[in-house]
Amino acid sequence: MANPPLSIRPADTKADRKAFIALPYRLNADDPNWVPPLKQEEAEKIDPKKNGWFSHAEGQLFIATRGDTVVGRISAHIDTLALTLPPEQGFGPGVGCWGMLEAEDRNTAHALINTAEGWLRGKDMTRALGPISLSIWEEPGLLVEGHDHPPTVMMGHHKPHYQEWIESAGYAGVKTLYTYELDITKTFPPICGRIIAAGEKNPRIRIRNVDKSKFDQEAKIILDILNDAWSDNWGFVPLTPPEIADVGKKLKPIVFEDLIRIAEVDGEPVAFMITLPDLNEAIAPLNGNLLPFGWAKLLWWLRAPKVKTMRVPLMGVVKHLQSSRMASQLALMMIEYIRQAAVANYGATRGEIGWILDDNQGMRSIAEIINCEINKKYEIYAKEL
Template identity: 60%
Template sequence: MSNALRITPVEGRADLDAFVDLPWSIYADDPYWVPPLKAEVKALLNPRQNPWFGHGELQLFLARRGEEVVGRISAHIDHLWIERYPGQGHWGLFEAKDVEAAAALIAAAEDWLRAKGIGQAVGPFSLSIWDEPGLLIDGFEEKPMVMMGHHRPAYEGWVEAAGYTKVKDLHTFALDIRIDMIPVIDKLIQLGEKNPRIRIRDVDKSKFDEEAAIILDILNDAWSDNWGYIPLTDAEIAYAGKKLKPIIVEDLVKIAEVDGEAVAFMLTIPDINELIADLDGKLLPFGWAKLHWRLRRPITSRVRVPLMGVRKSHQKGRMATQLAFMMIEFTRRVCVDKYGINWGEFGWVLEDNQGMMSIAQLPGAGTNHTYRVYEKTL
């Protein structure tokens, strides 16, 4: 059989399995890659499971030489994104073994988008900005935390060679949470603790749906002006809640109230990658039992803050900063004193989100990963 490169759409179960399995050969010698659960990847791509398909359409592609799969990519359109960013489509889930496969895959994704009337390609997104956005361009020698991607260093050059330029950089910050706040921040926190108008509380998992609704309402308000923001649908909120509930630790998720109104939140989650790293992506025959047992007490050596927000009505002035640092400090105390957790990650944070970038510059913190989102006019 010819070894010429072939790009074909994914059709049927065997192709889908090949698409999902490819990273195991791409990252076979990479000690920093964490194998995802294959069932989770397939659920992401399944229209019967993932409510993203209620407003999105997707095509997957494989690159082959002979019988060997040498690359993959997705091309997709999010109609909620198009309402805010007309004419833009996406690609993602990109992996390739060489530059020839990379170029051909990107071209195939672009052709599919053009045929759908799309004039600008933006990516990578796998599948949406709420999943794993951006291409890792810095921070390859550290295992990614939960819900963050890991890529080969060569991909940056391959994507740029295809004519893509930067849209935004997204940063994550690692911090040694054993380090106390600097005096000026600590004083701000102490003043907040003495303020009878302010209450920082834990979430109550017995009222999970109610608490989730509060957090997502704040999120929708706080993030609505950010680049890339797309509101989650009711179905997506329910889906996300179902996935997050098993890993929610009540005293690691904070809601800030001012005069009895919930105005800010901070979601801190255990680094579930630690709990799945040795499962090699498989829940059968015994992986599901191991994971179920570990999730009974999902405390890990690292935690991540993927989401944080303050209502627009409270974003101006000192109180927004005060509430943010109070939630961070209260969570830090719980992590160190109760759970013995020493390391955390904050992000991702948009490079031009000055408020969050300043908050992320905590004592003992430093940028540990940078992810880049690219664009190209088709």
């Protein structure tokens, strides 16, 4: 019997959005390295009322079906802030995006991408970037190397054959993102120790823990440094107040004061480093469900997490220091202090840094000097429409 024809429609009803969220759990069930995200968080991500990113973005979800079976999904979206940025930084006028791609087969993937492109053309977009799911700050890029181990918190994981499906749809890679891993039970090379020791003798430098009782104030300090430090980076889109509120709500439970450091020079905050215990280790057994007992298990874990892996998702030094020796010194000091805390207080043995842009030579050099190795590679693709 012939397969039912493929049909693609907007996922606008409650039932279709539920199906949109549910599909990856079926398609990835045979992948031991895929970590099922919490369904509640996935629902909030695609809900314009609960995701502050939609305050400056619009989008459309699509699902593909054969008969009564959902066989694919994709999102098409436009970030209006990204449209105002310089084209040489990746976005700019006429650039729309697609993401959240899942498909049973190559033909379904091509049909979904074509549908997303059609939606973007209808909004006068002339270029498509993907996959970006949904904000550049969430899960950008397709995993193209490193499928043999699970992702850390807030990183994506995709089937290896998606690369060929996307490239055969006419897309070419425009930006590569790396994550680096290291054994944090080992001390860093002697040169790092000498640089750190010199920094410790400098009375101008202070490296401090964040104060969680002043969460909003500390978040503003970090955000101000981030917006300055990253402003020239490819793909940078400033975080808006609604997004900051959402990120704060999401991350506050896994913020631990000794894992987030702020560097001050002459009393002024000039650098930061955020480290998070790998929440994926706790949620992986839950299969996306907080009920009936997932909530209790997660809350118990959060009281005093013991993890194998720590992830450094964000790090920055203000722009006017970035070409100086002090920038590397501050970075190494924060990394070393957090490394010690991660091992002593949380039992961690492994660190992951990233993502890092392929042209960010400053951060890549720091990763290499502390003996990190690339463990995952993500690709962002583009196509003229």
